[in-house]
Amino acid sequence: MLQKLKSKQDLENLRKKIVAKKEEGKPLVTVCNGTGCHASGSVAVIEAFRQEIRREELTDKVAIKATGCHGFCERGPIVVIQPGDIFYQQVKVDDVPQIVGETIIQSNVIDRLLYVDPATGKKYVHPSEVPFYRSQRRIVFGNNGEIAPDNIEDYIALGGYSALAKVLFDKSPEQVIEEVKKSGLRGRGGGGFPAGRKWESCRNAPGEPKYVIANCDEGDPGVYANRSLLEGNPHSVLEGLLIAAYAIGSHEGYIYVRNEYPLAVENATIAIKQAEELGFLGKNILGSGFDFIVHINRGGGAFVCGESTALMASLEGRVGEPRAKYVHTAEKGLWDKPSNLNNVETLANVPLIINKGADWFTAIGTEGSKGTKIFSLVGKVNNTGLVEVPMGMTLREVIYDIGGGIKEGKRFKGVQTGGPSGGVIPESMLDMPVDFDELTKAGSMMGSGGMIVMDEDTCMVDTARYFLTFLEEESCGKCVPCREGIKRMRQILDDITEGKGEESDIELLERISATLKDTSLCALGATAANPVLTTLHYFRDEYEAHIKDKRCPAGVCKALIRYYIIDEKCVGCRLCEKACPVEAITFMGKKKPVILDQSKCIKCGICKDVCKLEAVGVK
Amino acid sequence: MVTIDIDGQKLEAKEEQTILEVARDNGIYIPTLCYHENLVPYGACRLCSVEISKGGRSRIVASCLYPVEEGLEVKTNSPRVVNNRKMIMELLLARCSQNEVIKRLASEMGVEQPPFRPEYWEDEDCILCGLCVRTCEEIVGRSAISLVNRGVNREVAPPFLEPSADCIGCGACAYICPTGAIKMDDKDGTREVYARNWKKEFKLKKCKVCGNYWAPEEQLEYIRKKLNLPADFFDVCPNCK
Numbered sequence: 073m074l075q076k077l078k079s080k081q082d083l084e085n086l087r088k089k090i091v092a093k094k095e096e097g098k099p100l101v102t103v104c105n106g107t108g109c110h111a112s113g114s115v116a117v118i119e120a121f122r123q124e125i126r127r128e129e130l131t132d133k134v135a136i137k138a139t140g141c142h143g144f145c146e147r148g149p150i151v152v153i154q155p156g157d158i159f160y161q162q163v164k165v166d167d168v169p170q171i172v173g174e175t176i177i178q179s180n181v182i183d184r185l186l187y188v189d190p191a192t193g194k195k196y197v198h199p200s201e202v203p204f205y206r207s208q209r210r211i212v213f214g215n216n217g218e219i220a221p222d223n224i225e226d227y228i229a230l231g232g233y234s235a236l237a238k239v240l241f242d243k244s245p246e247q248v249i250e251e252v253k254k255s256g257l258r259g260r261g262g263g264g265f266p267a268g269r270k271w272e273s274c275r276n277a278p279g280e281p282k283y284v285i286a287n288c289d290e291g292d293p294g295v296y297a298n299r300s301l302l303e304g305n306p307h308s309v310l311e312g313l314l315i316a317a318y319a320i321g322s323h324e325g326y327i328y329v330r331n332e333y334p335l336a337v338e339n340a341t342i343a344i345k346q347a348e349e350l351g352f353l354g355k356n357i358l359g360s361g362f363d364f365i366v367h368i369n370r371g372g373g374a375f376v377c378g379e380s381t382a383l384m385a386s387l388e389g390r391v392g393e394p395r396a397k398y399v400h401t402a403e404k405g406l407w408d409k410p411s412n413l414n415n416v417e418t419l420a421n422v423p424l425i426i427n428k429g430a431d432w433f434t435a436i437g438t439e440g441s442k443g444t445k446i447f448s449l450v451g452k453v454n455n456t457g458l459v460e461v462p463m464g465m466t467l468r469e470v471i472y473d474i475g476g477g478i479k480e481g482k483r484f485k486g487v488q489t490g491g492p493s494g495g496v497i498p499e500s501m502l503d504m505p506v507d508f509d510e511l512t513k514a515g516s517m518m519g520s521g522g523m524i525v526m527d528e529d530t531c532m533v534d535t536a537r538y539f540l541t542f543l544e545e546e547s548c549g550k551c552v553p554c555r556e557g558i559k560r561m562r563q564i565l566d567d568i569t570e571g572k573g574e575e576s577d578i579e580l581l582e583r584i585s586a587t588l589k590d591t592s593l594c595a596l597g598a599t600a601a602n603p604v605l606t607t608l609h610y611f612r613d614e615y616e617a618h619i620k621d622k623r624c625p626a627g628v629c630k631a632l633i634r635y636y637i638i639d640e641k642c643v644g645c646r647l648c649e650k651a652c653p654v655e656a657i658t659f660m661g662k663k664k665p666v667i668l669d670q671s672k673c674i675k676c677g678i679c680k681d682v683c684k685l686e687a688v689g690v691k
Numbered sequence: 692m693v694t695i696d697i698d699g700q701k702l703e704a705k706e707e708q709t710i711l712e713v714a715r716d717n718g719i720y721i722p723t724l725c726y727h728e729n730l731v732p733y734g735a736c737r738l739c740s741v742e743i744s745k746g747g748r749s750r751i752v753a754s755c756l757y758p759v760e761e762g763l764e765v766k767t768n769s770p771r772v773v774n775n776r777k778m779i780m781e782l783l784l785a786r787c788s789q790n791e792v793i794k795r796l797a798s799e800m801g802v803e804q805p806p807f808r809p810e811y812w813e814d815e816d817c818i819l820c821g822l823c824v825r826t827c828e829e830i831v832g833r834s835a836i837s838l839v840n841r842g843v844n845r846e847v848a849p850p851f852l853e854p855s856a857d858c859i860g861c862g863a864c865a866y867i868c869p870t871g872a873i874k875m876d877d878k879d880g881t882r883e884v885y886a887r888n889w890k891k892e893f894k895l896k897k898c899k900v901c902g903n904y905w906a907p908e909e910q911l912e913y914i915r916k917k918l919n920l921p922a923d924f925f926d927v928c929p930n931c932k
Contacts, residue, residue: 374841391838395734396734396752396753396756396757398752398756398757398758399758544842544843545841545842546841546842547841547842547843548841548842548845549819549838549840549841549842549843549844549845550735550819550821550838550845551734551735551736551737552735552736552737552738552779552782552783552818552819553737553778553779553782555819555842555843555845556782556783556785556786557778557782559843560782560785560807560811563807563808563811564807567808580806580807583774583778583806584778584782586774586775586778587774587775587778587779587782590740590750590751590771590775591737591740591751591753591775591779592737593734593735593737593753
């Protein structure tokens with residue numbers, strides 16, 4: 073049981089005590105246990121470290137810390153050893169005895185576990201030198217690597233909850249709102265609405281009680297930044313929520329987190345319990361007289377529940393369907409009371425702004441978008457993971473400098489930003505600075521910070537079809553344009569990819585898109601046409617090739633492509649013959665090209681994938 | 692009171708009114724499908740979309756939900772409104788390609804055929820306007836049916852598509868349904884309330900005087916209990932009382 077803190081001074085004393093304890097300088101093994109590393113086996117690696125350290129009788133001399141996501145998911149599980157700040161990647165259970173024996177006991181670096189830059193062949197020892205991290209500005213996400221999410225002391229050691237103490241004792245609610253307004257912090261959940269103004273209208277709205285809510289219902293395919301923040305640094309979100317509550321005059325809040333994020337639920341639950349024990353939650357917080365409680369609400373996994381009014385309906389126990397927002401939720405939200413909803417990344421920025429000041433924050437970013445943004449960099453890029461960069465960094469820097477360029481040396485084709493209802497941005501716009509306004513201008517959006525990189529082998533019509541299929545499934549079905557319109561657009565795109573497209577289809581897609589945008593009840597429908605509109609805008613020739621020439625230039629749409637054997641390259645090695653699931657390939661003798669029977673071929677492409685001589689073509 | 696402008700007419704309105712209410716009060720036609728004056732506005736059909744402008748910027752809003760404000764300018768028939776309304780009707784007609792009500796309404800807006808390939812036309816009657824569900828909840832107080840499933844799989848249904856224990860057979864859903872998707876038939880002392888995917892049968896009460904069957908027993912029992920009436924109160928029909 074932790075001792076309750078009764079004043080600002082108590083908190084400072086505790087922090088000093090924790091820091092002094094840490095400075096005793098025990099060697100420390102930090103293992104990333106975020107979602108990505110978890111999937112690549114970090115739990116077993118952590119257990120192996122525990123056992124090995126016990127076997128070497130070092131249990132009291134070496135500390136092990138399982139932290140949240142370090143971001144470089146492509147190279148997980150990631151292990152960082154202190155002292156020395158040694159960065160090991162793709163660590164397996166079998167590597168653990170050697171790491172303990174050589175690095176921890178003898179302080180030697182194990183060469184083969186270091187990160188090698190595939191572009192230059194150079195090896196790096198420290199994480200800060202690795203190109204993936206070098207160009208990032210990890211103000212929000214960086215602490216993930218320092219913190220065991222189930223240990224509030226780690227967060228306090230880094231100055232955690234000092235921003236809360238600062239506002240409770242040194243600032244009026246109005247001053248807090250002023251500071252956040254001055255910082256220019258905009259909502260990281262999608263809309264980019266200025267957080268300070270949102271807080272102010274909620275504070276000024278008549279009605280009691282007022283509610284504050286943290287939105288962790290991130291549901292876009294390929295996006296997991298919010299998840300990793302709440303999993304890895306739950307107290308930063310909680311502290312942001314507390315500061316918002318104080319500024320708004322709210323005494324009760326919710327963390328809405330989807331149940332598919334079990335670790336986020338677990339870590340947030342532990343964080344709340346510890347914060348209650350230390351007196352950061354409950355009555356008379358730190359002796360300031362301010363009261364606040366927070367509940368966790370687990371979402372059922374509907375994408376639409378990330379939308380504010382649907383989320384609030386779901387919180388109330390009703391079906392998660394949106395309603396019109398002509399009266400804002402800041403005035404009439406949860407149970408028709410003034411309610412403030414912020415995304416978890418937005419909230420995690422708040423303690424930083426309070427501690428370091430709005431001027432510090434506004435020095436980062438662009439004119440209209442201040443601070444940093446965490447992107448989920450995924451798709452056909454070498455370094456997939458979570459990257460935090462200052463607003464205004466160009467797409468090229470994100471994808472090439474941090475992301476290490478396109479996989480297998482292929483050519484970049486486009487990047488889908490902002491999740492399923494964002495848009496695809498083409499190669500010609502790679503030098504575009506990424507911020508809220510530039511992305512919107514390009515027909516896409518910041519959304520929740522998804523960046524799905526696509527290479528030359530991606531068909532843009534098929535991509536648009538994929539995202540519309542997702543949105544069709546996730547539309548709540550309440551309003552006609554979204555429910556019926558997305559379905560019709562998806563049917564048209566199905567037809568185009570199957571070679572049944574007609575020239576009038578493009579105009580019809582544009583007409584439905586216009587109505588979706590204008591008349592949909594919520595942002596899901598209003599933005600659903602973005603993938604179609606942007607691909608039509610930037611890759612119209614590809615649509616035309618499908619419709620007029622019945623051809624898929626990227627070689628993806630099965631109805632429009634044909635695999636063939638390039639006779640002069642084929643040596644009859646039989647690899648494709650063995651791999652073909654439908655026996656469409658016939659062996660004709662050694663050193664003779666095989667024969668592919670088009671009538672049997674199901675166009676799965678396995679023959680092309682297994683061929684080592686590039687002797688299978690597609691057209 | 693505020694003054695707003697609808698299609699060039701300056702109109703006085705109460706502050707809590709919606710654009711649609713002000714339009715109806717003044718005889719200005721805005722088509723609707725999911726609106727009913729006795730129910731909480733829902734905003735699902737979007738047919739009542741109008742174009743509003745404030746400070747040089749215009750946008751489309753659902754008039755059944757948008758509260759009026761001083762100086763609001765509304766256009767109910769601008770080209771943008773007409774185009775959107777037409778597309779919504781085309782979408783509804785593609786869903787309900789055989790429904791006479793939808794066909795007639797579409798025709799009034801100049802839509803004779805859905806612009807999609809005929810193999811995709813559907814033969815639904817229900818447009819998912821939710822009038823039946825909301826009537827059952829807000830007016831009758833039973834919530835016997837609800838909107839289940841999401842997106843294209845959404846449908847009006849009693850729990851598990853079984854005859855609902857909460858349904859009293861009042862038929863308000865059939866009465867309010869704008870497209871005839873829910874029907875009600877009385878025959879030989881039995882009432883059937885049904886849609887394509889569900890059905891419930893009710894025994895009708897026989898009047899002790901005239902011998903006519905006049906209302907479902909479950910409905911009469913619900914009313915009797917609610918109003919605390921004597922056990923024999925409904926033994927005689929209103930005509931014979």
